[in-house]
Amino acid sequence: MNETFVTNWKSQVKKGTLTFIILNVLKENEYYGYELIEQIKQHTEIEIAEGTLYPLMNRLKTENLVDSKWVEQETGIPRKYYALTPTGIKTLVHMNEYWKNLESAIQKIIK
Amino acid sequence: MNETFVTNWKSQVKKGTLTFIILNVLKENEYYGYELIEQIKQHTEIEIAEGTLYPLMNRLKTENLVDSKWVEQETGIPRKYYALTPTGIKTLVHMNEYWKNLESAIQKIIK
DNA sequence: GCAAAATACATAGCTATACAATGTATCTAG
DNA sequence: CTAGATACATTGTATAGCTATGTATTTTGC
Numbered sequence: 027m028n029e030t031f032v033t034n035w036k037s038q039v040k041k042g043t044l045t046f047i048i049l050n051v052l053k054e055n056e057y058y059g060y061e062l063i064e065q066i067k068q069h070t071e072i073e074i075a076e077g078t079l080y081p082l083m084n085r086l087k088t089e090n091l092v093d094s095k096w097v098e099q100e101t102g103i104p105r106k107y108y109a110l111t112p113t114g115i116k117t118l119v120h121m122n123e124y125w126k127n128l129e130s131a132i133q134k135i136i137k
Numbered sequence: 138m139n140e141t142f143v144t145n146w147k148s149q150v151k152k153g154t155l156t157f158i159i160l161n162v163l164k165e166n167e168y169y170g171y172e173l174i175e176q177i178k179q180h181t182e183i184e185i186a187e188g189t190l191y192p193l194m195n196r197l198k199t200e201n202l203v204d205s206k207w208v209e210q211e212t213g214i215p216r217k218y219y220a221l222t223p224t225g226i227k228t229l230v231h232m233n234e235y236w237k238n239l240e241s242a243i244q245k246i247i248k
Numbered sequence: 249g250c251a252a253a254a255t256a257c258a259t260a261g262c263t264a265t266a267c268a269a270t271g272t273a274t275c276t277a278g
Numbered sequence: 279c280t281a282g283a284t285a286c287a288t289t290g291t292a293t294a295g296c297t298a299t300g301t302a303t304t305t306t307g308c
Contacts, residue, residue: 027227031200036235038153041294042146043239049244060256070242080258085294089142101226103256103303116138120248124147128154129240130304131181136159137272149294152265171285189266192285196265214274214285 044074044082046125049110049118052092058105059083083108091117154186155193157236160221160229161201169216170194194219202228 048062057065063074075100088094093115098104111116158181159173163248168176174185197203202225221229 027231028200028224031226032231035153037295041152042149047246075296089139113139117143120138120143135158148266186267
């Protein structure tokens with residue numbers, strides 16, 4: 027098998043997929059950046075580089091899909107918490123629809 | 138909802154996904170380029186631009202995952218048929234494994 | 249007590265891929 | 279005989295993930 031090809035492919039699959047995962051995670055709860063990386067690693071075994079996440083969150087904010095607020099800690103570095111905006115919620119509905127169709131189409135092809 | 142964001146997101150999701158779909162389609166049969174675009178449009182509603190497919194097929198060939206042969210037609214333009222190589226078959230097994238895990242992880246998050 | 253690792257943010261530069269635009273050539277239908 | 283479908287291909291652009299790097303604080307191991 028072509029190892030480097032698969033490695034690169036996995037990275038390409040993440041384009042779009044990560045955005046989708048993060049928005050869905052934020053649907054349930056507010057999270058701060060570092061926590062998102064940890065949560066997703068535990069629940070999906072997907073590793074998100076910090077250099078991927080922080081620019082991504084800024085894009086989502088620019089696109090008005092999420093909002094953020096700084097929360098001071100009694101001890102340690104302040105955390106920036108992210109939450110979906112109403113636009114983010116509506117947008118996610120459409121994304122979930124598209125994903126569902128894509129997924130069932132791929133299921134048929136793989137089987 | 139953020140329309141342009143969703144449009145762009147769909148394009149990003151295709152990165153990696155298209156490769157995966159095409160390799161799986163070629164698992165069953167040989168196809169030529171134009172035919173692949175048509176087949177996938179019908180079965181998945183996913184539209185692949187020609188400017189996407191032909192460079193993609195060349196990459197797959199460079200990576201030794203597919204092989205191609207020209208087939209002359211009694212009438213009309215010759216067709217370039219693609220088939221998986223042994224390396225392509227082995228590589229696809231690993232990709233299917235990764236996709237299966239990714240998919241079930243996303244299922245849990247979306248639900 | 250001090251060094252290493254973990255926590256928590258962030259950016260710059262590199263690379264890979266999808267897409268629009270464009271081009272060539274042949275065949276078919278109105 | 280012309281528009282559209284068939285069939286290939288390339289060039290340039292934009293996007294997004296990754297590595298490397300940086301700052302700062304806190305915890306853990308020796």
